[in-house]
Amino acid sequence: MTTATTSAGRDRLRIAIQKNGRLSEPARALLASAGLSWRESRDKLFCYGESLPVDLLLVRDDDIPGLIADGVCDLGVVGRNVLLEQAGERAEAGKPAVFREWRALGFGGCRLSIAVPEGWDWQGPAQLAGKRIATTYPNQLRAWLRVQGVEAEIVVLNGSVEIAPRLGQADAICDLVSSGATLAANQLKPVLDILRSEAVLAGPVAPFGDVRAELADLLLRRMDGVLRIRDSKLLLFQSPREALPQVLQLLPDAEPPTMCAVDGSETLALQALCHGAMTWQRLEDLKRAGARGLMVLPVERMLA
Ligand code: PRT
Numbered sequence: 662m663t664t665a666t667t668s669a670g671r672d673r674l675r676i677a678i679q680k681n682g683r684l685s686e687p688a689r690a691l692l693a694s695a696g697l698s699w700r701e702s703r704d705k706l707f708c709y710g711e712s713l714p715v716d717l718l719l720v721r722d723d724d725i726p727g728l729i730a731d732g733v734c735d736l737g738v739v740g741r742n743v744l745l746e747q748a749g750e751r752a753e754a755g756k757p758a759v760f761r762e763w764r765a766l767g768f769g770g771c772r773l774s775i776a777v778p779e780g781w782d783w784q785g786p787a788q789l790a791g792k793r794i795a796t797t798y799p800n801q802l803r804a805w806l807r808v809q810g811v812e813a814e815i816v817v818l819n820g821s822v823e824i825a826p827r828l829g830q831a832d833a834i835c836d837l838v839s840s841g842a843t844l845a846a847n848q849l850k851p852v853l854d855i856l857r858s859e860a861v862l863a864g865p866v867a868p869f870g871d872v873r874a875e876l877a878d879l880l881l882r883r884m885d886g887v888l889r890i891r892d893s894k895l896l897l898f899q900s901p902r903e904a905l906p907q908v909l910q911l912l913p914d915a916e917p918p919t920m921c922a923v924d925g926s927e928t929l930a931l932q933a934l935c936h937g938a939m940t941w942q943r944l945e946d947l948k949r950a951g952a953r954g955l956m957v958l959p960v961e962r963m964l965a
């Protein structure tokens with residue numbers, strides 16, 4: 662199948678997501694909150710979009726950039742670490758860029774870090790010169806070493822990178838870290854991050870030239886709405902007019918509030934969309950500043 666025959670003229674949008682793994686549930690949840698619903702095929706590899714002509718293909722995360730490059734899928738939800746690694750691989754091979762990050766999605770957060778044995782007295786990247794570094798991310802590591810002007814040997818492994826130093830295969834590693842527990846269990850310590858990663862919506866570099874452009878636009882608008890309000894709350898309260906400056910100072914993450922005067926008094930009724938966590942502590946601080954009748958409401962949907 663060529664790119665032209667698989668992707669040209671399709672009137673449904675096809676999104677690849679991870680079948681099983683860290684990103685599969687949050688990716689489905691995000692797409693569902695953007696109003697998509699599906700009927701799953703018996704082999705559970707394909708989900709036929711029912712509410713919109715947007716289908717899902719369930720695959721291994723590492724296959725997603727290639728599926729976009731080949732035009733088999735239009736969009737994909739994948740870790741930035743995977744997307745950049747495969748973009749780097751294409752660039753090294755002299756191939757043109759065909760996929761890129763469209764949106765950061767705010768889940769699946771981790772770092773691609775250099776980690777060294779706990780006993781090392783870490784002085785900086787120059788210490789890696791002449792050392793062997795094990796990784797499953799050779800392209801990103803190579804690019805980083807180049808920028809640092811450090812020459813080291815890259816040992817490419819397919820997994821279990823964290824045990825490479827103990828097995829004598831490498832002196833240091835470059836691997837994904839989230840809590841750091843895996844490194845600690847292997848007597849390693851992270852010393853610097855070469856990438857901050859999270860799940861991203863990946864898509865082609867070139868725009869779609871058919872009905873998929875409208876579908877992708879619609880999906881992006883809805884996803885943006887979902888992402889904007891993910892941790893947002895609607896705060897309703899009243900405040901004496903003179904206390905307003907102090908009260909608003911405690912709401913730096915709020916959109917400009919809507920306010921109206923309560924009839925015949927110096928009291929204002931306000932509603933503000935707040936993007937940060939609305940903790941008890943924060944509500945108590947607002948009350949001390951003069952706010953009254955505080956009410957925190959969940960926000961389900963928003964269309965800017
Ligand atoms: O089968 P498939 O190929 O689809 O899945 P996979 O095993 O390759 O991927 P999966 O599900 O493990 O990870 C998918 C994506 O989740 C990654 O590409 C990252 O973008 C993201 N992610 C977020 C992580 C982590 N956090 C993470 N902690 N991917 C891997 N890890 C590893 C880490 O390297 C360590 O070995 O999990 C282990 C635990 O980490 P600590 O630091 O919490 O101990």
Ligand code: ZN
Nearest residue numbers: 721722723724
């Ligand atoms: Zn994988």
